Structures are given as structure tokens and as C-alpha cells.
Amino acid sequence: MSTIPAQSRTETGKGISRKLRRDGRIPVTVYGSGDPINLSMAANDLLRSVRAGAFWTTKHTLDIDGKDKLDVLARDVQTHVVNGLPMHADFMRFDAKKQVRVNVTVRVTGEDQSPGLLKGGVLQLVRSDIEMVCRADSIPNELVISMAGTDIGDSVHMSSIELPEGVRPAIADRDFTVASVVGTRTSTMANLAEGEEGADADAEGAEGAEEGGEEKAAE
Numbered sequence: 001m002s003t004i005p006a007q008s009r010t011e012t013g014k015g016i017s018r019k020l021r022r023d024g025r026i027p028v029t030v031y032g033s034g035d036p037i038n039l040s041m042a043a044n045d046l047l048r049s050v051r052a053g054a055f056w057t058t059k060h061t062l063d064i065d066g067k068d069k070l071d072v073l074a075r076d077v078q079t080h081v082v083n084g085l086p087m088h089a090d091f092m093r094f095d096a097k098k099q100v101r102v103n104v105t106v107r108v109t110g111e112d113q114s115p116g117l118l119k120g121g122v123l124q125l126v127r128s129d130i131e132m133v134c135r136a137d138s139i140p141n142e143l144v145i146s147m148a149g150t151d152i153g154d155s156v157h158m159s160s161i162e163l164p165e166g167v168r169p170a171i172a173d174r175d176f177t178v179a180s181v182v183g184t185r186t187s188t189m190a191n192l193a194e195g196e197e198g199a200d201a202d203a204e205g206a207e208g209a210e211e212g213g214e215e216k217a218a219e
Contacts, residue, residue, distance in 0.1 A: 002049050003069075006039040006062045017088070026086050030062070030072055032093040039064065046086050050077065056103055057139045059094055073100065073136060096137035101170055103129040104140055106178060110148030116181035121152045124182045130158070131170040138166050145178055155180040 006028060009016070017027045020040050030037040039062065049055055055074055062070045071094035078088040092100075106128055111117055130143055140163070145156050157175045169176075 001059045001061060002052060003061045003063055004041055004045050004049055005066075006041045006064050008065055009038050009040050012038055021087065026088055028062075028089045028091065030070065030091045030093060031075070033095065034093075037070075041089070043086050046077070046089055050086075054105070054141045057105075057141050059136075060091070062091070073102070073139075094136055096135065098136050099133060100136050100139070101131055101133055102139050104132050105129045105142050107142045107144050108147060108179060109144060110146035113148035114150045114181060116151040116154060116183075117147065119152070120184055121181040122184055123147065124180045126177050126179055130178070132163075132167055133170050134164075134167040138164060140164055140167060147179065147181070150181050152181055152183045 007025075009027070012027075020027055021043075024043055025040045026043050026046065028039040028041050030039065041062075049060065058074075060072050060074060062072055064070060072091035073094055074089070075092050076090040077086050079086055106125065108123065108125065111123065114121075114123075117123060132140070132143075134140075143161050143163075145161055147156065150156065155177045156179045157177055158169055158171075159175045161178070
């Protein structure tokens with residue numbers, strides 16, 4: 001859980017938002033369970049929370065005017081198209097019993113145990129995050145997939161991910177692909193080389209058998 005200082009505000013509008021940004025602050029709106037609450041916070045404080053990781057799955061506490069505390073979940077951060085700095089943020093009041101939809105980051109493991117990757121294949125992460133449905137107090141920090149044992153052309157699907165009780169993917173009508181191992185020129189050459197080595201070994205075995213047969217016939 002992180003704590004972000006915030007200030008209450010009564011004035012709204014584009015002019016007020018521009019003034020806040022000139023002062024290094026951004027407008028913030030909190031939704032859910034009642035009327036929206038208009039706040040502001042320092043852009044740097046928000047950036048610090050975002051960069052700390054697990055921003056979208058962490059329960060945040062807004063410290064409002066140093067007097068009131070409000071538990072929330074992050075819902076949206078609008079950023080500047082050029083410099084990437086935050087322009088506006090939306091939060092939702094935290095209700096532990098409420099079902100929420102949240103994007104959870106995918107973490108890949110076992111890359112050094114994948115035959116396909118070791119021979120030059122490329123990891124294709126189809127989904128870097130996955131929308132999950134769960135109670136607000138049961139949001140997983142990450143979803144872990146393992147590439148161990150995967151070869152060229154193999155895929156890892158949603159069904160292979162171990163989920164905590166009560167957590168399910170928002171897409172429920174199919175077992176979608178999360179990651180796969182894609183072939184490259186390097187991996188193709190490696191496969192050809194393996195095939196040639198196998199063919200050579202088979203040829204040597206056949207030649208040995210023929211020589212043995214000829215020797216027996218000569219005897």
C-alpha cells in the first residue's frame with residue numbers, strides 16, 4: 001500500500017487544471033460510492049507511485065489535506081502526448097468486497113529452460129498484462145508464466161497460469177495465448193543442423209550395417 005498526499009479543491013474547469021499543472025500539480029477525481037471527489041496532487045508524487053511498480057493493483061491511501069485518509073484504487077492516468085508527464089488521474093474508492101476489473105502484469109520465467117529460445121527462437125509476449133476480475137482485496141500483484149520446455153512454435157495459454165481463489169480472467173470464452181516461441185533464421189539453421197547431424201548418424205549406422213553384412217557374406 002502506498003500513501004499519496006492530496007489536496008481538496010472546489011474549483012473545476014480547464015483554466016483551473018492549467019493553473020494546477022503550471023504549479024506542478026494535477027487534477028484528480030475519485031469515483032464510486034457517492035458523489036465524485038475533486039482533488040489535486042503533486043505530479044511528482046504520482047510519478048513516484050507509478051514507478052514504484054504494481055501501481056494498478058495496489059491499494060493507495062490518499063492523505064487529503066493532512067486530515068482525512070481515503071483508500072482507493074487507480075483507474076486511469078492521462079499523460080501528455082509529448083513529454084509523457086501526467087495530466088489527470090482517476091481513482092476509485094476502495095471497497096474490499098466489490099468485484100473489480102483490473103489489468104495485472106505478466107511476468108515470464110523459465111526462459112533459460114526453453115529449448116526453442118536456446119536455439120535462437122524469439123519470445124513473443126502476446127499479452128504483457130491481462131484483465132482480471134476479482135474482489136478488490138484479492139488483486140494479484142502479477143501473473144507468472146513459465147517458458148520451461150517450450151520449443152519453436154509452442155505457446156503458453158491462460159489455463160497454464162495458477163490463479164488465487166476467486167480470481168478469473170475477464171475473457172472467459174476461450175483459452176487465449178499469453179506467450180509463444182517464434183522461429184527465426186538462427187533457429188531454422190539450428191534445426192537444419194540438428195537434422196543433418198541426425199541424418200549423418202543414420203547414414204553411418206546404415207553403412208556400418210552394410211559393411212557387417214558384407215563381411216559375414218565373405219566369410
